[in-house]
Every structure is written in C-alpha cells, then in structure tokens.
Amino acid sequence: MAAIFQGVGAAATLSSSPSNSFVPKKFLTSPRRSFCVRKVPSSVVVRSDGSVNFDLNSKSRRAQQLVANAVATKADSSAASSSSNPGHELLLFEALREGLEEEMERDPCVCVMGEDVGHYGGSYKVTKDLAKKFGDLRVLDTPIAENSFTGMGIGAAMTGLRPVVEGMNMGFLLLAFNQISNNCGMLHYTSGGQFTIPIVIRGPGGVGRQLGAEHSQRLESYFQSIPGIQMVACSTPYNAKGLMKAAIRSENPVILFEHVLLYNLKERIPDEDYICNLEEAEMVRPGEHVTILTYSRMRYHVMQAAKTLVNKGYDPEVIDIRSLKPFDLYTIGNSVKKTHRVVIVEECMRTGGIGASLTAAITENFNDYLDAPIMCLSSQDVPTPYAGTLEEWTVVQPAQIVTAVEQLCQ
Amino acid sequence: MALSYLRSSSSRSANLLRPLSSAASLRRPISTDTTPITIETSVPFTSHQCEAPSRSVETNPSELLTFFRDMALMRRMEIAADSLYKAKLIRGFCHLYDGQEAVAVGMEAAITKKDCIITAYRDHCTFVGRGGTLLEVFAELMGRQAGCSKGKGGSMHFYKKDSNFYGGHGIVGAQVPLGCGLAFAQKYSKDESVTFALYGDGAANQGQLFEALNISALWDLPAILVCENNHYGMGTAEWRAAKSPAYYKRGDYVPGLKVDGMDALAVKQACKFAKEHALKNGPIILEMDTYRYHGHSMSDPGSTYRTRDEISGVRQERDPIERVRKLVLSHDLATEKELKDIEKEVRKEVDNAIAQAKESPMPEPSELFSNVYAKGLGAESFGADRKEVRATLA
Numbered sequence: 001m002a003a004i005f006q007g008v009g010a011a012a013t014l015s016s017s018p019s020n021s022f023v024p025k026k027f028l029t030s031p032r033r034s035f036c037v038r039k040v041p042s043s044v045v046v047r048s049d050g051s052v053n054f055d056l057n058s059k060s061r062r063a064q065q066l067v068a069n070a071v072a073t074k075a076d077s078s079a080a081s082s083s084s085n086p087g088h089e090l091l092l093f094e095a096l097r098e099g100l101e102e103e104m105e106r107d108p109c110v111c112v113m114g115e116d117v118g119h120y121g122g123s124y125k126v127t128k129d130l131a132k133k134f135g136d137l138r139v140l141d142t143p144i145a146e147n148s149f150t151g152m153g154i155g156a157a158m159t160g161l162r163p164v165v166e167g168m169n170m171g172f173l174l175l176a177f178n179q180i181s182n183n184c185g186m187l188h189y190t191s192g193g194q195f196t197i198p199i200v201i202r203g204p205g206g207v208g209r210q211l212g213a214e215h216s217q218r219l220e221s222y223f224q225s226i227p228g229i230q231m232v233a234c235s236t237p238y239n240a241k242g243l244m245k246a247a248i249r250s251e252n253p254v255i256l257f258e259h260v261l262l263y264n265l266k267e268r269i270p271d272e273d274y275i276c277n278l279e280e281a282e283m284v285r286p287g288e289h290v291t292i293l294t295y296s297r298m299r300y301h302v303m304q305a306a307k308t309l310v311n312k313g314y315d316p317e318v319i320d321i322r323s324l325k326p327f328d329l330y331t332i333g334n335s336v337k338k339t340h341r342v343v344i345v346e347e348c349m350r351t352g353g354i355g356a357s358l359t360a361a362i363t364e365n366f367n368d369y370l371d372a373p374i375m376c377l378s379s380q381d382v383p384t385p386y387a388g389t390l391e392e393w394t395v396v397q398p399a400q401i402v403t404a405v406e407q408l409c410q
Numbered sequence: 411m412a413l414s415y416l417r418s419s420s421s422r423s424a425n426l427l428r429p430l431s432s433a434a435s436l437r438r439p440i441s442t443d444t445t446p447i448t449i450e451t452s453v454p455f456t457s458h459q460c461e462a463p464s465r466s467v468e469t470n471p472s473e474l475l476t477f478f479r480d481m482a483l484m485r486r487m488e489i490a491a492d493s494l495y496k497a498k499l500i501r502g503f504c505h506l507y508d509g510q511e512a513v514a515v516g517m518e519a520a521i522t523k524k525d526c527i528i529t530a531y532r533d534h535c536t537f538v539g540r541g542g543t544l545l546e547v548f549a550e551l552m553g554r555q556a557g558c559s560k561g562k563g564g565s566m567h568f569y570k571k572d573s574n575f576y577g578g579h580g581i582v583g584a585q586v587p588l589g590c591g592l593a594f595a596q597k598y599s600k601d602e603s604v605t606f607a608l609y610g611d612g613a614a615n616q617g618q619l620f621e622a623l624n625i626s627a628l629w630d631l632p633a634i635l636v637c638e639n640n641h642y643g644m645g646t647a648e649w650r651a652a653k654s655p656a657y658y659k660r661g662d663y664v665p666g667l668k669v670d671g672m673d674a675l676a677v678k679q680a681c682k683f684a685k686e687h688a689l690k691n692g693p694i695i696l697e698m699d700t701y702r703y704h705g706h707s708m709s710d711p712g713s714t715y716r717t718r719d720e721i722s723g724v725r726q727e728r729d730p731i732e733r734v735r736k737l738v739l740s741h742d743l744a745t746e747k748e749l750k751d752i753e754k755e756v757r758k759e760v761d762n763a764i765a766q767a768k769e770s771p772m773p774e775p776s777e778l779f780s781n782v783y784a785k786g787l788g789a790e791s792f793g794a795d796r797k798e799v800r801a802t803l804a
Contacts, residue, residue, distance in 0.1 A: 111598065137598060143628070145621035148587035152622065155528075155591020158576055161598060182581055183588060190567040191577065192559035193781040228782050251784035 087270045093263040095237035096126045099244035100164065102273070104134055107162065110248055113140040113149055114166030114203075123168050124204060124263050150176035150201070154183045154253075157199040162248060170205030170257065171217035184253045185228035200247045202256035206297055206347055207395050209261065213383035216391075220257055220324050221353040231324040232278055233257040233296040237267040239322060242276030250278060257324070259297045281328035287317035290341040290405055293332060293358060295321045298345045298396060305401035314405060324354050327361055336362060340371040341408050345396055350378040375404050443471040447741060451676035452733075458658050460665035460694070463683040467675040471743040473519060475752075477674045478734045481511040482753050484535040485731060486760045487544060488704070491534065491551060494764065495708045500551045503580075504565045507535040509672075509703040512730035513638055514539040516677025517606060521685060524601065528576040528589040529608035531566035532638075532702075536608070540575035542568065544763030549770045556770035560777060583609060583616030586635065590622040593633035593693075604632040604688045606681070612643025614657045623693060627664050630692040634684045635661075637697045638671065644706040645715045658697035665691075671698030672728040701728065 090098070104110045112127055118141035121128035131139040142149040146167065153163040167173040173180065180201065187195050207216040220231055230252050234240035240258070247254035276282075284299065285306060294302045299320050306316050317335055321328060336342060342362060346355040355376040362374060377396045384394050448466050455462035488508040494500045507514070514535045517527070529536050534547055542558060550557025551565055559567050559578075568578040576592060579585040589607025596603050613619065614637050626633045637657040641648050648655045658666030665687070669680040680696055687694045701724045705712025712721070738744050 140629070143621070143624055145618075145625065147618045148590070148621035148625060151584060151587025151618065152591035152594055152625065155576070155588035156595040156598070157591075158588070159526075159592055159595040161595045178581055178584055179587065183579070183584060187577075188784055189781045190559055190563040191569040191571070192557070192562055193784075194559070194569050194571040195576075196784040198784075230783070 087268045089266060089268045090237060091263065092234075092237045092240050092258075092265045092267075093124055093126050095241040095267075095269060096234075096244050096258070097128060097130070099241035100127065100248075101130060101133070103245055103248040104130070104138065107248075109160060110162045110164065111138045111140065111156075112164045112166065113142050113153055115142055115144055115168045117141060117166050122166070124258075124260075126263075127166070146172050146175040147179060151179040151183065153199050153201075154179055154187070154197055157197045157253075158187065158195045160198075162198045162200075164200045164202060164248065167201065167203030169215055169217075169260075170203045170219040171214055173201065173203065173219060174217075174222070177222070180223065180229070180253075180255075181226045185226040188228055188252075196251045197253045198248075198251050199253045200244075200256060201253070202244070202247075202258060204258045204260040204263070206257075206259040206261070207379070207384050207391065210386055210388055210391055211260070211384075212386050216384035218348045218353070218379070220255075221348045223255060224325050224354060224357060228253065229325065230254045230278055231257065232322055233259075233324055235259070235262060235296050235299045235320055235322070237265060238269045239276050239282060239320075241269060242274055243278065243322070246275040246278045249275070254278065257296065261297055262300075276322070279323045279326060279328055281331040282320040282322050283317075283331065284320050285316065285318040287315040287339070289315045289339060289409055290317065290343060291332070291335040291339045292316050292318045292343045292345060292401070292405070293321050294318065294345040295324065295354070296347060298347050301396060301398045302345050302401055305398040305405070308398065308402050309405055312402075312406075314409060316405060321358070327358060329361065329365060332358075332362065333366055336366045337369045340369055342370065342374045343401070343404050343408060344374065344376040344378075345401055346376070346378050347395055348378055349381045350376075351381050353378050372408055375408055377401060377404055443743075444473075446470050447474075449675055449737065451670060451679065452673045453670050453676075455676070455680065456658070456668040458656075458661070458666040458668075458695075459663070460667065460687065462667060463679055467679045469675060469678075471738075471741075474734060474738055474741075474743060477515050477519070478731065478738060478749065479752050479756065480515050480539070481674070481731045481734065483544075483756045483759065484508070484511045484514065484538060486753075486756050487534065487538065487547060490760050490764060491548075492704070492708065494548070494551065499768075500565070500708075501553075502564055503531065504551070504708040505532040505706065506704040506708070507532050507702070509724070509729070510638060510640060510698075510700045511535055512674040512733075513608075513636075513671050513677055513698045513700055515730075516674040517636075517681045519674070519678040520681035521606070522603070523573045524603040525685070526574040526576055526589075526592045526596070526603070526605040527608070528585050528592060528605065529578070530582065530585055530610060530613065531578070531580050532610070533566070533568045533578045537568040537570060537575060537578070540570050541573045542570050542575070544760060545766050545770075548764050548767035552767055552770075553772065554767060554770035555773050555777075556767060560781075561773045562777065562781070583613040583618055585609065586613070586616070586619045587622040589635070590626045590631060590633045590693075593626060593631040593688075594629065597629070597631055602689060604634055604685050606634045606636050606684075608636045608638055610643065611637060611639040611641060611648045611655070611657060612646070612651065614639075614660065615643075615652055623661060623664055623695075626693040632688040633693045634681075634688050635693065635695045637695065638700055639697050640700050640702045642702075642706070642715065644710065647715065656697075658695050661693070661695045664693050664695055666695035666697065668697045668699065670728075671700030672724075672730045673733060674730055 116123055117127040118131035118139045150165055153165040156163050184197055187197055205219055232243050234243045243256060247256050292302050302318055306318055309316050317339055319335055344355040344358055346353055348354050355378045359374045359376050377400060379395050385391055446468050447470055448468055451465045451467060454465050485508050488506040491504060495504045518539045545556055546558040550559055553561040555561055566578060566580040586607050586609055589605050593605040639657055643651050658668045667680055670676045684694050684696055703721055735749055
C-alpha cells in the first residue's frame with residue numbers, strides 16, 4: 001500500500017508565514033522567532049513498489065492519496081508492514097510517545113504541558129522519559145489548573161509555538177471548556193485569520209474499568225459543536241502515531257481522543273516516517289451487506305461481533321471513522337452506496353453524541369441510498385455506574401451489535 | 411495612520427528642568443524636541459513585596475505632546491463610537507475606554523512593539539496604541555471588510571498580530587491565562603520581551619487568574635498582570651465584589667504596584683519598572699487606579715450605580731488629557747491655541763476615518779466560511795462525492 005510521507009522541506013526561512021491560509025497581504029507577517037518558522041513541507045508519495053513521486057501539485061496528490069487510503073485494507077495488522085521494512089512492535093501508548101518524540105525532535109517549537117507529564121512520565125506513560133531528553137522547558141509539569149494551562153497553551157500557540165496539552169483524563173478538560181471553545185476554536189475566525197492555533201489537546205477518555213461516573217466521560221459529544229477545531233480518535237498503535245504526528249503538524253487546533261482501555265494494544269508499525277490524514281476514515285474490513293461505522297474502543301467490539309457475523313454468513317463492512325469532526329463523508333458515502341444499510345456503534349451517550357450527528361449527516365446526504373433506517377447503538381443516557389455488571393450494560397456489547405445487524409439485514 | 415511614539419531616549423544623567431527663558435526659544439520645533447524634562451507623578455507609588463520606583467519621571471516635550479495628541483485621538487474616537495452606536499451603525503456590545511486613555515498611552519511609551527499586550531473587551535484604544543488605524547477600528551465596529559478582523563470579530567475582537575496585540579476577548583478573565591501563555595512563549599524563545607496581560611477589577615476575582623499567576627511565578631515567566639481598576643465591575647462597585655479591593659496585593663507572593671492610572675507619566679514609569687522586574691524576577695502585578703466615564707457598555711447608562719457628581723468630579727480633577735494639557739501649558743511647551751488645533755485636527759481625522767469606513771463594503775458571503783480552519787494538512791470539507799466542494803474552509 002502506498003504510504004504518504006511528509007518530508008522535511010528546506011531549512012526554515014524567515015519570510016514565509018507559518019500557515020497556508022488565504023489571508024490578505026496586510027496580515028502576512030514575518031514571525032518573530034526564526035526557529036519556529038517552517039516552510040510547509042513538500043509531500044512525497046512512496047508507492048508500495050518503492051517508486052517515489054515528488055508531487056507538489058496538491059490537488060492531484062490528494063486525489064491519489066484519497067483513492068489509495070479509502071480502499072486500502074489491512075486484513076490483519078501485519079499488513080501494515082507488508083512493504084520492504086518489517087517494522088517494529090509496540091504498544092499504543094508507546095506509539096503515541098514515539099510520534100510525540102519524533103515531532104519534538106523535528107520541530108523545536110513543539111512542547112508538552114500537562115499534569116505529571118514531566119518528571120512522573122505521564123499518568124499513562126505517554127510522555128515517559130521525554131522530560132529527561134528535552135528538558136523542563138519543553139516538557140512542562142503544570143499544577144492542577146486545567147483552565148489556565150489550557151489557556152496558556154492557546155496563548156503560546158498564538159505566537160507560533162506548538163504545544164501539546166494533555167488532559168490527564170479528558171473529563172478534566174471540562175474545566176477548560178471556555179478556553180477550548182472560545183479561544184482555541186474561534187480565535188482564527190474572530191481575528192480575521194491573523195492567528196492560527198496549532199495546538200493539540202489530547203488525553204484518554206471513554207468508559208474504563210469501573211472508574212466511576214466522573215472519570216468515564218466521552219467529551220467528543222460536548223466538543224463536537226465547537227467551530228474551528230478538528231477532532232480525531234485513535235484506535236490502533238498505527239493510527240495513534242500517525243494521528244499524533246498529523247495533529248502536531250496541523251495548523252488547526254486538533255483534539256486527539258485516546259481511550260483508557262486501549263493503551264496496551266500491541267501492533268507492528270512501520271519504521272519509516274508516516275502520518276495519517278486527519279480527515280480520513282479507515283476501512284477496517286470491506287464487505288457487502290452492511291456498513292458498520294465506529295471509532296475508538298468500540299471498533300474492537302465491532303470486530304468481535306464481525307467474527308460472529310461472518311460465521312453466521314453475513315459480510316459486514318467495518319469503517320473506523322477516526323475523524324470525528326469533520327466526518328469523512330466520502331468514505332462513508334461510498335460505503336453506504338454499496339451496502340445500503342448502516343449501523344453506527346459508538347461509546348457516546350444516545351443523546352447528542354457523535355452517533356446522533358453522524359446519523360443526521362448520513363440521512364441528509366445519502367437518504368436515497370438507504371434501504372432501512374440507520375441503527376445507532378450508543379451508550380445509555382446514564383452516568384457510568386461503578387458496579388461492573390451495570391457498567392457493562394451501559395456500553396454497547398458485541399452481542400447487541402450482532403443482534404442489530406441481524407435485525408437490519410432481514 | 412499609526413500613532414508615532416518617540417521612545418524617551420533621554421540619558422539618565424540629564425535630570426535638568428529647562429529654565430523658562432530658553433524654553434521660549436525651543437518652542438518652535440515641538441514635535442522633535444527631546445530635551446529631557448523631569449516631572450513628578452501626582453501621587454507616589456504604593457508597593458507590595460517590592461521597592462516602589464521613584465516618583466520622578468523623565469520625559470520630554472515631544473513625548474508629552476504625543477501623549478496629548480494620542481489621548482485626544484482616543485477620546486474623540488470613543489465619543490464618535492458612542493454616536494455611531496446610537497445611530498445603530500454599531501450593534502451588539504460596545505465598551506468604551508474614555509477616561510482610561512492614560513493607561514494605553516503610558517504603557518506604549520514604556521515598551522516596544524516586541525512586547526505583547528493582551529486585554530479584554532475594552533480594547534479600542536489599546537488597539538490604536540499598538541498601531542491600529544482609525545479606519546480599521548471603525549470598519550470593524552461597523553462590521554465592514556476593512557476592519558482589523560475583516561468585520562468578523564466586532565468590538566470585542568480587535569487583534570494586530572504584527573505589533574503583538576493579542577486582542578480583544580469577550581469572556582471575562584479568559585485573556586489572563588492566554589497572556590501567561592504569551593509570556594511562556596517569550597521565555598521559550600528567549601526574546602527578552604514581556605507580556606502585559608490587562609484585566610479589570612471585575613475579572614480580578616476569577617480563579618483562572620490566580621491559577622495563571624501561580625504557574626507564571628513557578629516558571630518565572632515575564633508576565634505583567636495589569637489590573638485596570640475602574641472601580642466598577644459593570645454595575646457592581648469593587649467593594650461589593652471583592653473582599654480585598656487592594657488588587658495589587660492579591661498576588662500574595664507576587665510583587666505588586668499601585669499606580670495612578672489617570673497619570674500617563676506614572677503609568678509609563680510603572681510599566682518601565684515592571685518590564686525590568688519581569689525580565690529578571692518573574693511576574694508582577696500592576697494596579698492602575700483609573701475611571702471610565704461611560705457606563706460599562708453602551709447598553710449601560712452608567713448612572714444607576716454611581717452618581718453624576720462622582721463622574722463629573724473625576725472628570726474635573728483627574729482627567730488624563732487635562733492633566734497633560736496643564737503640564738504642557740505650565741511648562742510652556744505649546745500654546746492653548748496649538749493644543750486646540752491639535753484637537754480640531756484629531757476630530758477631523760476621526761470624521762474622515764468614519765466616512766471612509768462607511769464606504770467599506772460588508773463582507774462577502776463566502777467570508778462566512780473562511781478562516782474557520784487554517785489550511786493545514788487539507789482541511790477542505792468536500793461534499794459527499796469529493797468532487798464538488800461543499801464549503802472550502804480556507
């Protein structure tokens with residue numbers, strides 16, 4: 001499969017503006033800090049046969065890139081390394097760390113701030129040893145003050161730094177909602193394009209193992225309306241590293257949702273530098289009968305259900321939507337046009353979740369292609385209980401997915 | 411055009427007061443006269459956890475006249491905005507700064523454009539102080555294309571990136587952590603510049619302020635928190651909102667300085683002192699004792715929670731422009747007529763800018779979708795078939 005490379009372009013120059021936005025001349029300025037200025041790297045397309053294309057024409061590159069990735073399938077995770085290199089095996093949190101470390105090495109403007117990210121190494125070890133390597137000014141331990149350190153990250157981003165703000169648990173970022181919504185999301189617009197906010201806000205969320213109601217929140221449903229931000233959810237070590245790198249390089253504020261239960265997933269990932277497109281969905285298993293859209297942890301529940309379904313004779317197409325804002329309606333649309341049936345499996349609550357928005361988006365755009373109403377399986381509209389059995393019933397289980405598909409495909 | 415400030419480049423040793431006789435001969439080339447004058451501030455500084463700077467401020471005729479002109483311009487601009495609002499050309503919220511001009515002007519005199527300023531929604535004059543043009547101000551207020559934020563921000567969202575003015579924020583107190591972030595970036599890139607994060611007496615009670623202050627003090631950031639204390643948080647007097655209205659002391663472990671915010675020279679001295687302090691020792695709080703003549707915003711008459719006598723009393727005794735006028739006249743730096751001429755000139759400038767701004771068109775419909783995302787790794791939202799571009803989020 002073709003891998004898209006983002007090579008580092010020529011040495012940093014003072015004259016180029018940090019972003020490619022269409023901004024009238026009077027707002028283009030030479031940034032204050034020379035070492036933080038990067039020319040937008042030219043992209044290199046490396047095909048699986050080893051040939052290399054230097055394609056600076058972004059439109060044609062995009063067309064090729066889209067076709068390649070949209071139907072690229074990984075029958076099993078080892079296909080990720082089917083090209084010349086065997087790759088290396090690691091856990092998801094290590095993949096995140098690798099992505100972060102590589103970006104910090106590549107660009108001195110990247111810094112990390114959060115609670116216990118420095119000397120402690122990160123509560124989920126994503127930033128382990130980074131403070132030793134890069135120093136206290138680049139990996140910053142903050143006090144427990146989400147509102148202000150998120151605000152500080154945004155202020156720093158306004159000047160051209162590229163902070164990665166970690167919420168120890170995504171739920172804590174509710175305290176920083178004002179900063180994320182008003183400043184992070186909207187400043188590019190309200191300043192008429194003068195400031196970009198290249199910040200990455202990341203952290204684990206989702207329902208864990210009996211962590212209690214306040215530590216099992218799904219913030220993607222709260223953040224999805226904020227204009228100006230991008231939201232992505234990683235689910236495998238491969239896309240975790242790719243999305244982390246793409247998020248750091250993006251000029252837009254990106255919220256990267258990780259999941260507490262996925263940090264120890266193991267996978268073999270390529271040795272080469274690669275990124276994952278922030279706006280694209282991932283085809284996990286192509287099929288013919290029904291489209292199952294999912295993301296983050298529910299992907300694994302869906303794949304488990306898919307095994308059962310295949311044994312029963314169904315052929316589900318599983319797509320990990322990955323990009324929660326904006327939705328990759330191209331990949332999703334192609335799938336809907338093929339299968340005519342959609343099941344959405346998500347961890348958000350029924351009311352106002354990602355699934356609810358996705359249902360609306362699909363209905364609006366592809367109503368003519370649907371043979372049946374969309375089924376959206378979400379968590380219950382309750383605070384996540386502590387008791388194990390109750391917690392199980394809160395989230396969607398593989399058996400429910402199987403039943404839903406069977407019902408839909410009657 | 412941008413207001414010109416001559417940095418007070420007077421040498422430290424020249425602390426002489428010009429005798430009156432030679433003052434007469436210097437009167438002709440006023441705008442370039444940089445002979446140093448020393449003037450005492452109206453009241454001494456009160457300090458908390460630090461040594462207060464001296465009351466004697468070095469300045470020169472050119473600077474004083476610049477102060478006068480700039481403050482007159484700001485005052486005229488705000489009054490004009492008042493009329494425009496009443497004529498329904500400016501809608502929504504409009505928070506006017508008249509009475510507080512000395513803070514904007516004094517601060518600019520002490521710093522460079524490499525230092526950052528961030529403030530809340532009462533930002534028109536601060537924007538002008540940073541080099542913003544009147545056209546950009548009025549066009550933005552009226553929502554036109556020629557505005558500094560292309561008409562998409564409005565009164566509370568003025569920004570000027572090339573002179574490090576970071577706005578312009580509507581939510582009370584949210585700009586202070588942003589300001590500390592700016593200071594962090596300055597420390598990160600070893601800029602030798604500082605950030606002034608302005609907030610009001612109402613915002614001084616926000617938790618995020620103390621959070622940001624704690625982090626700034628911990629990390630030794632060159633952040634200067636400036637409380638523009640105009641004694642009213644919208645309709646609530648400071649003594650009804652704050653148990654301890656001594657805002658300069660509220661930093662506890664962070665040093666603070668209380669300044670007469672109606673005296674541009676005192677403000678200049680304090681900001682200079684603060685900049686030196688912040689570069690060496692980390693954050694410092696400045697409390698500017700100032701006053702706003704208008705209500706909190708155009709929707710607030712400003713007289714239900716304070717008496718008209720109070721307002722006119724302050725206007726008579728502490729008005730910043732009058733103070734500089736008296737200084738200029740008493741030191742014989744210009745005649746009454748020259749000052750009146752400056753005011754007339756300023757008035758014309760404002761009127762011209764308004765006329766020009768009125769001619770600027772409203773933004774194009776496509777501007778609705780521009781600048782939502784920056785062009786990064788491809789943030790174009792295609793329609794369902796990827797061929798037809800639904801909305802290009804530029």
